[in-house]
Amino acid sequence: MIxxxxxxxLFGAGDSAFRALDRVSVTIKENEFFTLLGPSGCxxxxxxxxxxxxxxxxxxxxxxxxxxxxxxxxxxxxxxTVFQSYALFPHMTVxxxxxxxLTMLGKPKSEVAATVSEMLALVRMTNLADRKTSQISGGQxxxxxxxxxxxxxxxxxxxxxxxSALDFKLRKEMQLELKRLQSETGIxxxxxxxxxxxxxxxxxxxxxxxxxxxxQIGGPREIYDQPSERFVxxxxxxxxxxxxxxxxxxxxxxQLRLGQGAEVTARAGQVDKTSGAVxxxxxxxxxxxVALDAxxxxxxxxxxxxxxxxxxxxxxxxxxxxxxxxxxxxxxDEMRPVQQGERVGIxxxxxxxxxxxx
Amino acid sequence: MSPSRTxxxxxxxxxxxxxxxxAGPLVIVLVYSFLIPGDYGGVVWDFSTDAWFGVVxxxxxxxxxxxxxxxxxxxxxxxxxxxxxxxxLSLVIGFPTAYFIATRPKGSRDVWMLxxxxxxxxxxxxxxxxxxxxxxxEGTINTVLIAMGLVTQxxxxxxxxxxxxxGMTYVYLPLMILPIYAxxxxxxxxxxxxGYDLYATRWQVLRRVIFPLVKPGVVAGSILVFVxxxxxxxxxxxxxxxxxxxxxxxxxxxxxxxxNWPLGAxxxxxxxxxxxxxxxxxxxxxxxxxxxHG
Numbered sequence: 199m200i201x202x203x204x205x206x207x208l209f210g211a212g213d214s215a216f217r218a219l220d221r222v223s224v225t226i227k228e229n230e231f232f233t234l235l236g237p238s239g240c241x242x243x244x245x246x247x248x249x250x251x252x253x254x255x256x257x258x259x260x261x262x263x264x265x266x267x268x269x270x271x272x273x274x275x276x277x278x279t280v281f282q283s284y285a286l287f288p289h290m291t292v293x294x295x296x297x298x299x300l301t302m303l304g305k306p307k308s309e310v311a312a313t314v315s316e317m318l319a320l321v322r323m324t325n326l327a328d329r330k331t332s333q334i335s336g337g338q339x340x341x342x343x344x345x346x347x348x349x350x351x352x353x354x355x356x357x358x359x360x361x362s363a364l365d366f367k368l369r370k371e372m373q374l375e376l377k378r379l380q381s382e383t384g385i386x387x388x389x390x391x392x393x394x395x396x397x398x399x400x401x402x403x404x405x406x407x408x409x410x411x412x413x414q415i416g417g418p419r420e421i422y423d424q425p426s427e428r429f430v431x432x433x434x435x436x437x438x439x440x441x442x443x444x445x446x447x448x449x450x451x452x453q454l455r456l457g458q459g460a461e462v463t464a465r466a467g468q469v470d471k472t473s474g475a476v477x478x479x480x481x482x483x484x485x486x487x488v489a490l491d492a493x494x495x496x497x498x499x500x501x502x503x504x505x506x507x508x509x510x511x512x513x514x515x516x517x518x519x520x521x522x523x524x525x526x527x528x529x530x531d532e533m534r535p536v537q538q539g540e541r542v543g544i545x546x547x548x549x550x551x552x553x554x555x556x
Numbered sequence: 557m558s559p560s561r562t563x564x565x566x567x568x569x570x571x572x573x574x575x576x577x578x579a580g581p582l583v584i585v586l587v588y589s590f591l592i593p594g595d596y597g598g599v600v601w602d603f604s605t606d607a608w609f610g611v612v613x614x615x616x617x618x619x620x621x622x623x624x625x626x627x628x629x630x631x632x633x634x635x636x637x638x639x640x641x642x643x644x645l646s647l648v649i650g651f652p653t654a655y656f657i658a659t660r661p662k663g664s665r666d667v668w669m670l671x672x673x674x675x676x677x678x679x680x681x682x683x684x685x686x687x688x689x690x691x692x693x694e695g696t697i698n699t700v701l702i703a704m705g706l707v708t709q710x711x712x713x714x715x716x717x718x719x720x721x722x723g724m725t726y727v728y729l730p731l732m733i734l735p736i737y738a739x740x741x742x743x744x745x746x747x748x749x750x751g752y753d754l755y756a757t758r759w760q761v762l763r764r765v766i767f768p769l770v771k772p773g774v775v776a777g778s779i780l781v782f783v784x785x786x787x788x789x790x791x792x793x794x795x796x797x798x799x800x801x802x803x804x805x806x807x808x809x810x811x812x813x814x815x816n817w818p819l820g821a822x823x824x825x826x827x828x829x830x831x832x833x834x835x836x837x838x839x840x841x842x843x844x845x846x847x848x849h850g
Contacts, residue, residue: 250749250753251752252752252753271752272749273754273755274755278753278754279750279753281746281750285746285749285750286750287747287751288747289768289769298754299754299755302757302760346754347753350755
């Protein structure tokens with residue numbers, strides 16, 4: 199279990215100091231696939247480097263299983279890293295790379311050899327054990343980097359955007375592979391990425407970061423379906439933002455009046471308002487294209503964009519002028535064909551919207 | 557012109573210069589080493605192996621008895637010893653320096669390198685005399701030591717092997733730092749972090765990760781220091797005071813005061829052979845390491 203307790207990290211000094219992390223607190227559980235998700239510069243890599251010990255926090259504490267890591271250099275932490283660039287030792291073979299950590303821990307040769315072959319089997323690289331790291335492909339280097347970091351059996355494995363250098367297909371494959379390795383080894387994974395899809399498919403829990411702070415922590419479903427604020431809703435997936443007026447509130451459920459006058463129910467989440475102007479977030483797939491008078495919203499169809507598995511409809515809402523994007527899965531039984539420029543109605547799925555914190 | 561002809565044309569000036577300025581004189585030196593010395597310098601065109609013989613042995617003038625040319629051998633030994641010590645000392649000082657500079661922010665690295673290079677661009681004689689001023693009996697170091705009461709008599713540093721070692725290390729240190737820095741600058745420092753991450757201590761990271769990766773720079777630096785040290789002339793002359801000869805001084809002596817050109821020529825070629833043996837040794841050492849991992 200990793201406890202990160204009000205950790206701040208400043209680079210530079212004085213007024214020009216850059217605050218990479220601002221009082222971040224989070225607890226990462228045992229055997230969890232935990233993802234730090236955010237755009238570049240949000241502090242996710244800095245947090246990872248603090249856990250690894252490459253940098254020290256300016257203030258705050260990091261505890262591993264209740265033990266303060268402050269005075270421990272990286273080589274005394276039971277934590278290993280998979281680097282973004284893999285950072286494989288070019289002067290060593292694949293097997294020597296994988297065995298490096300154990301050798302440094304002073305394990306006997308026979309044990310090192312046994313663990314190395316076990317790890318190479320785990321990442322399916324046994325037949326390339328004697329190759330130099332420059333003689334293998336990017337995907338294979340990725341596996342070696344994983345095996346090298348897993349070999350010493352760390353309590354926590356840190357992964358710094360390890361899939362970003364791979365092509366699409368390989369990335370999909372490695373996502374499943376990582377998930378498999380995590381459940382097979384039972385090691386806590388802390389995974390850094392800016393790819394929201396990667397985060398959603400792999401994680402047990404996700405922390406969405408921005409500007410050096412954590413904006414929301416939750417399971418993939420929770421993060422996607424119930425974003426707490428505009429940044430999270432915008433960063434993860436596509437979202438339509440609508441201005442609305444809260445007219446009633448009972449617990450998690452809020453009654454809203456939209457700009458065009460229709461009333462809808464939505465989840466109020468962590469919003470503490472009971473009335474007044476709010477922003478409603480609606481996912482593109484939570485709305486349907488309907489006849490002009492059959493929905494809660496009306497607008498003019500500007501664009502139809504075909505994506506293979508689904509089609510996106512771009513609609514300018516009547517009166518408000520806001521752009522609304524609607525997504526529909528393509529299926530053989532085609533719905534009534536619509537044309538660009540046509541006026542259409544939009545039906546929102548009941549209680550699909552999420553009221554956002556401002 | 558065809559591509560191969562163009563290439564030849566580009567190469568031609570260098571080839572001509574190398575032929576006349578290097579190969580030509582080398583042949584002359586080789587020929588001279590098999591002649592007998594003239595009475596007032598120069599050579600007499602009679603074939604003789606006396607000069608080569610004289611490199612390692614000498615015949616007693618009165619008894620005609622053969623013996624090792626101890627004077628020459630001790631100069632060889634001193635040259636090799638001091639060159640090795642200079643290389644090692646330069647490495648010990650230069651390696652951390654190169655590491656320090658390579659780990660500075662990009663902008664300030666050039667400033668540090670400039671500071672290293674400034675003495676290198678200063679006239680060799682001036683630098684050598686500056687060292688002399690520091691270490692001579694009435695020089696800065698001794699004056700300060702005496703003033704502080706740490707010693708009563710000045711320490712004899714000038715005209716010793718110590719002063720030559722200090723002088724040559726000072727002169728050739730940039731030649732060690734430069735290639736190591738070049739290797740170090742290209743080093744991916746995430747490898748160093750990976751080393752720390754995988755439980756290697758500072759010393760282990762240095763030995764197992766950094767050193768093997770910058771080894772080409774270390775080998776190049778060692779050659780660049782060792783080879784000119786073997787033939788060093790000015791520094792041993794000034795700081796050794798003519799008492800502690802090195803090969804360069806011995807050769808100069810033969811062509812100058814002793815008027816024995818053939819022996820000078822033979823000694824020059826001997827120096828060349830020593831350099832070549834040293835180079836083969838270095839290349840082997842560097843190559844073996846590569847094979848061990850290949």
